Amino acid sequence: MRLGVCYYPEHWPQHMWPRDAKRMAELGLSRVRIGEFAWSRIEPEPGRFDWDWLDQAIDKLHEAGLGIILGTPTATPPKWLVDRMPDMIALDAQGRPRGFGSRRHYCFSHDGYREEAARITRAVADRYGRHKGVVGWQTDNEYGCHDTVQSFSTAARDAFRSWLAERYGSIDALNEAWGNVFWSMEARSFEEIELPNLTVTEANPAHWLAFRRFSSDQVVRFNRVQVDILRALSPGRDIMHNAMGFYTGYDHHDLAADLDVLGWDSYPLGFLEMFRFSDEEKLAFARSGHPDIAAFHHDLYRGCAAGRGAEGRWSVLEQQPGPVNWARHNPAPLPGMVRLWTLEALAHGAELVSYFRWRQFPKAQEQMHAGLLRPDDASAPAFAEVEQVATELDAWAEPGPGVKHAAIVFSYPAEWMTQIQPQGEGCSALWAAFRSYEALRRQGLNVDILAPDAPLDGYRLIVVPCLPIVPDDLADRLASSASQVIIGPRSGSRDADFAIPEGLPPGPLADLVGGRVVLSETLRPGLFHNGAGWNVTRWLERLEGDAEAELVCDDGTIACWRNGRVRYCAAWPEGQLIQTIVGRAAADAGLPVDLLPEGRRRRTCERLTFEFEYLAGGVSVSATA
Template identity: 50%
Template sequence: MRLGTCYFPEHWDPSEHQRDVDLMVQARLDIVRMGEFAWSRIERESGQFDFDWMDRTLDRMHSAGLEVCLCTPTATPPKWLVDRYPEILPVGPDRQLRDFGSRRHYRFASTVYREQSERITEIVAARWGQHPAVTTWQTDNEYGCHDTTFSYAPDDLRAFKDWCAARYATPDALNRAWGNAFWSQEITDFDQLWLPVGAVTEINPACALAWRRFGSDQVVDFNRSQVELLRTHSPGRRVAHNFMGFFTEFDHHRVAADLDIAAWDSYPLGFTDMSPLPLAQKLEYMRTGHPDIAGFHHDLYRGMGDLWVMEQQPGPVNWAPHNPAPLPGMEHFWIWEAWAHGADVVSFFRWRQAPWAQEQMHAGMLRPDGQPDAAFYAAQRAAQERDQWFPNGVPANVQAPVALVLDYESLWAQEIQPQGASWNPLWEAMRWYRAARESGLTLDVVGPGADLNGYALVLCPASAIVDPARVDQLAAASGRVLLGPRSASKTPELSIPEGLAPGAMTQLMPIKVVRVGSYRSEWSMGCELPDARVVRWREQIETSLTPQALAEDGGGLWYRNGLVDYLAAALDDDGLRRFIADRACEQGLNCEVLAPGERVRVRGAMRWHANSGLAPVEGAQGALGQGQFSITP
């Protein structure tokens, strides 16, 4: 339960650096991230290096007792490098060059850029890797941000062909895996492969899935090549990357497997504004953030490594369609929320608001005029509370009673083939998460290979693609397993399983999904489940099991086989909350019915109780207004 900030010494006159360090100490910070966009200051022209300014900054930090998380600067190759190697620039799905002028203007699959990335990583790691201030590294910055995971340059096609040749071995194997007999898509040589872009109509979904796997693998490899150099040149340090919110373009479990710390960048207001929430909820949570958005991501990334919030929203930002000022106190609220969800570090982005360039309207811990802003005081206060409330050390993270299983390949399968404009698989997982949280439950979000022992309830909202290992884990789960519609509905090559869905899960749930329908969001249908209506997705089941509940169309809606339950439709928010709460009660978990904006989370001995809604809720020490919380140790 520590605090930090993101600092750009290269933005400020050196004469201000010591004042900044002194203020950071005053703000009770522990760790400072630096360097992720500083390439042009480290290497002003090809081979002309300037290390002094960072040397001196690291020394200052160390003297002040601050740890440093140093970054590789590869998210922003400077203009001289782009001019020398224009082939590193990505090409968009519109087949236009994505040019210099902002950031992340590189292709992961570029061998030229891989060399440059390794060259500069080695240089910074060799220079500063053993500096006593440096305890942590961050690789690059927000992989994939601004849709940069994928690029459609000719050289990307070259790499994709190689990747396919490695995966499928023969053209015929690929033809069979993709079903290329359909629409005469067959190839006789891997060199005949194409980029999945610009086709006359829908691309083969199996090709699209291969492309997404390929793209994800490029990120994994790119990151790994930096991690290896950092471990070599900076022994004993821990390595992080800062992931993002609502982002599924690569397999975060696989990238995180090479890291020590799964950090993420938490902007509750921006994410709320851009979410698929209905307008009324966007308005209610406009200045607090929706109560599950930060929590879901905290729980998600905590399932991948030590949890850090590498960038925490410190006030209004600049990049969302609307950028409200947070309610007074939210900066403080977000620190404790992250800690309650198991974060080790909460680091505000950024230290001092820059008065120029793209992010000039993005708040910091200091205002542009150098005066402390709300986040500065929030950090001071949280540090003091922490020391006061937990004098014997911070509570440990312990396993939650409920697990929600999430894997990226299943999300990709449904993003490629939603089969209905109203279907959003990540948001469906968010809805299950919210349903459990609204019942006062504490969750772990776990990856596809996780051990499910010890969980009283395991939620599988959208496991479209599962491998036999997953099935074994679910079969071995000690608690009740809830499977959502579309479970195991696809093979690993995005086709329909031979015996129909739920394919590989049929041993857990002996049913056959013989027909599916997707429906407009405005549609709903009644059913026998309490408080519930069927929405957006409905399956027709063939089975010898007797349904536990029917829908108005007369078909089975809820099936049970031992410890496993299956829902043959999507339920509306209320129905889903009630269904999960009822199953949790069956498992002996203690459910509450919370107010819409009310949330609780338990971290070891600490209970966090918060309210993001307009209406006050009753807390242990009195009413909690909007944006307020209490900590009960």
């Protein structure tokens, strides 16, 4: 695994660049990511390019031995460009323009902007595509950051109508698939379909799901334009994009299919603070991050990247080096965490960990975001940890792939469906996947996170936490595996257009599960059914069928059903319930279960085994037994 850093030469005087490059190399870094926000410096006026500074920067970095990952600057089109086509701006769900003044101020469906993005990509790739120092490309930056995938502009509406026409062929097919007869929502042509925002009450969930799919496809299409240009003009370089944490605005399986390497930006403390964790968790892990945040995304994005056929290639393109500026509260990491997070990435198979950023910039929006260096050029606390881990990597560079234990099946449309129709607060497919992942990791197991169409070979335990739409052959593939299987609520509960299947949920999984879901209900916090050390919370389904009750509450409510190798979790998969089910299934699978303490996690690779002590910031590495 390599180490790298994100660097913005345009922020600093030119005389600092050579020294910066030298210090990077001395620190043990071999990669540097640059350029992704520099459009206004590359093309200060329409059509007038200023390459000098970037030539210099690239040369200096290259001369120091660093491989350069160059970003296309399309996340930050300059003001003159926006002024030339003001309707390139996205509209939010309330109909308000999302204008210039920060970043990501564009609508993915705007043809004119897509052409401009292609133009600047071509210009940059023309100039540097075959530069020896350039080893990779990053397209744009964090697609979807600041909730920018969905746009409610005229451009989006028109593109949505074309997308629908292509998907459904006829308006009658759409009306039928969506059930538009309900509430007289039937359209007579695709031109009668509006965007699903600003309706009186919620729009048809099928309408929303189509819009989510469309919006995701627009991102993939936008990205592909750049990928095609870069492949043509910069042969042999890896093309990447940097995904985010707990973010599902587009389908990362689809995006990754066009990339060589899927990157992601890892901010464990910020994510802990801003996402669904309980207040207790936010306090307990305030300085370390919840111990599964980084690992979950490593495994998720490795799975997304695996869509191209091989073992997925992935990297950490940004890594938190200290306090950030964007969470509600922004504490400093415990000493040791920057090293620990780096080794967690190593243990999961990253190709690169790139710290964000080299030196804290004293101005503008991210002035409170730490770097490896302080604004005064002195070392920030992370610097020494990187120095240490860079040395350690010499010994641990090849831990080998993770030993196959358990797999989780997750899809992006699953999360879209539970967002569109939660039916009860907190019922999110992504969160079900995270809590299932946590339960498996607490048992000391390795976990792969797979797309629904990924091969299932070699796993002794497969968990499908919440997968409303299942591929036709998933049931067969699960049946023909020898694995223990856990299927969670809502799985198989919808067809591709958000309709309940004819034979009731779990639809195509019914034979496997040995039952059908005849009633679903949701429970407010505090309303639960008591079990033996676990509870039924949040969601509860009643089943009819041949499966046997395995976990039964004091009041007779059945929390978990069993049909041979297959368990069905009829309540929300969280807390002690999913821990209990996972524990039983793992034991039945003959997996090496070992309930770890709260802050400890393990990763078993072929050659090395890592033990992470999150609450102490410590890591121990040993040869795998």
